[in-house]
Every structure is written in C-alpha cells, then in structure tokens.
Amino acid sequence: GAGVSQSPSNKVTEKGKDVELRCDPISGHTALYWYRQSLGQGLEFLIYFQGNSAPDKSGLPSDRFSAERTGGSVSTLTIQRTQQEDSAVYLCASSLDQGARRTEAFFGQGTRLTVV
Amino acid sequence: KQEVTQIPAALSVPEGENLVLNCSFTDSAIYNLQWFRQDPGKGLTSLLLIQSSQREQTSGRLNASLDKSSGRSTLYIAASQPGDSATYLCAAIGNQFYFGTGTSLTVIP
Numbered sequence: 773g774a775g776v777s778q779s780p781s782n783k784v785t786e787k788g789k790d791v792e793l794r795c796d797p798i799s800g801h802t803a804l805y806w807y808r809q810s811l812g813q814g815l816e817f818l819i820y821f822q823g824n825s826a827p828d829k830s831g832l833p834s835d836r837f838s839a840e841r842t843g844g845s846v847s848t849l850t851i852q853r854t855q856q857e858d859s860a861v862y863l864c865a866s867s868l869d870q871g872a873r874r875t876e877a878f879f880g881q882g883t884r885l886t887v888v
Numbered sequence: 889k890q891e892v893t894q895i896p897a898a899l900s901v902p903e904g905e906n907l908v909l910n911c912s913f914t915d916s917a918i919y920n921l922q923w924f925r926q927d928p929g930k931g932l933t934s935l936l937l938i939q940s941s942q943r944e945q946t947s948g949r950l951n952a953s954l955d956k957s958s959g960r961s962t963l964y965i966a967a968s969q970p971g972d973s974a975t976y977l978c979a980a981i982g983n984q985f986y987f988g989t990g991t992s993l994t995v996i997p
Contacts, residue, residue, distance in 0.1 A: 778931075805984065805985065813989075814988070814989040814990070815977070817984045820983070820984055828983065828984065831984070865932075865985070875920075876922065876934055876937040877934065877981075879924070879931045879933075881931040882930075882931045
C-alpha cells in the first residue's frame with residue numbers, strides 16, 4: 773500500500789478481554805515500530821522489529837503485552853487481560869533501515885483503544 | 889537514556905509570522921533527527937528527516953537545522969498559515985525514536 777495501515781481504527785473492549793491490533797507496514801520496509809500515546813502524554817516506545825533480528829521488546833510495559841511480525845511484514849500487537857490504563861492510541865511506524873542507517877519513518881493513523 | 893525536550897510547549901501566532909520551534913536532546917550519539925506534525929486525533933505526518941551528517945533540510949516553507957554537538961535542532965516555519973496549526977514533534981533517532989512532548993502551534997487567521 774501507499775502508507776502504513778493500521779486496523780481497527782477504533783476498538784472498545786471490556787476490561788479483562790484480549791485485543792489484537794494490526795499493522796501493515798509500507799512494502800519493503802525492514803523496520804517496524806510500535807508506540808503508544810496516552811491522553812495528553814508523549815509517545816511511549818513499545819517494541820521494534822528489524823529484519824530477521826530479535827525484536828527489541830524493552831518498552832513493553834508488562835507481560836500482558838506481546839507482538840509478532842510474520843514474514844517480515846504484517847505485525848500484530850496483542851494485549852491480554854486488558855486494563856483501563858491500557859486505553860491509548862497505539863501507533864505503528866515503518867522505515868527502510870539498512871544496517872546502522874536509519875531512514876525516514878512513516879506512521880499509521882493509529883488504533884484508538886478504549887477499555888471500559 | 890536519551891531525553892528530548894521541546895520548547896515552547898505551546899505557541900500562538902498571527903497568520904503570516906515566521907516562527908521557530910526548538911528541540912534539544914541529551915545524547916548526541918544519534919543517527920538522525922526527524923520532525924513530525926500531528927493533527928488532533930490523527931497519526932504522525934513526517935515533515936523532515938535530517939541525517940546526522942547533515943546540518944539542515946528544507947521542504948517548502950519549512951527548514952530544519954541540526955547541531956549534534958550541542959544537542960539541538962530547530963524547525964523554522966516561514967509565513968505561517970492557519971493550516972499549520974498542529975502539534976509538532978521532534979524525534980532523536982538512535983536504537984529507537986525518542987520523542988519530545990511536542991509544541992502545540994496555533995496560527996490565528
């Protein structure tokens with residue numbers, strides 16, 4: 773596609789339920805990032821995938837959060853047993869990183885998650 | 889840990905003014921620096937990427953500069969328009985993107 777696509781755009785879920793958020797990066801981009809943005813807060817790093825390397829999971833806030841990237845393309849962020857504090861906009865970005873060279877990153881429109 | 893600060897937090901200017909947004913970062917060992925804008929309820933739109941070997945980048949009415957040694961970047965917006973109203977974010981790029989908390993810009997017609 774022309775840009776980074778995220779789905780769903782909005783998700784309302786009950787506390788305790790599991791949710792899956794999807795990110796389709798720009799075709800050919802090797803790097804994929806997940807961030808979240810809580811109301812009135814800055815962007816919080818969650819996880820980074822680069823090619824076939826082990827992902828950098830250092831930003832995941834708890835073991836309820838996990839992410840995978842299949843075939844070096846689509847990524848899914850899973851939140852288990854959702855809590856109200858998980859409510860935020862989850863943003864995905866991709867870039868054509870080449871080794872140590874970081875290139876321009878493009879963000880999707882985000883998934884607004886509301887836990888009630 | 890990289891800390892990124894943006895000043896001012898909010899800015900309101902009349903249409904037509906030139907303005908400067910500031911971004912500072914504590915660790916100069918970055919790959920690149922990227923400026924974004926974010927409209928309410930939307931994702932981030934890339935404005936400019938400055939690679940660590942560059943000192944500035946220009947796109948239309950926007951000019952961004954980078955001084956790695958002093959840990960500073962500025963975004964200059966010429967002849968501001970109401971459509972420029974948004975939150976502007978800078979990101980210092982290392983192993984991840986380290987974002988500032990943004991400058992909320994309002995351009996008054």
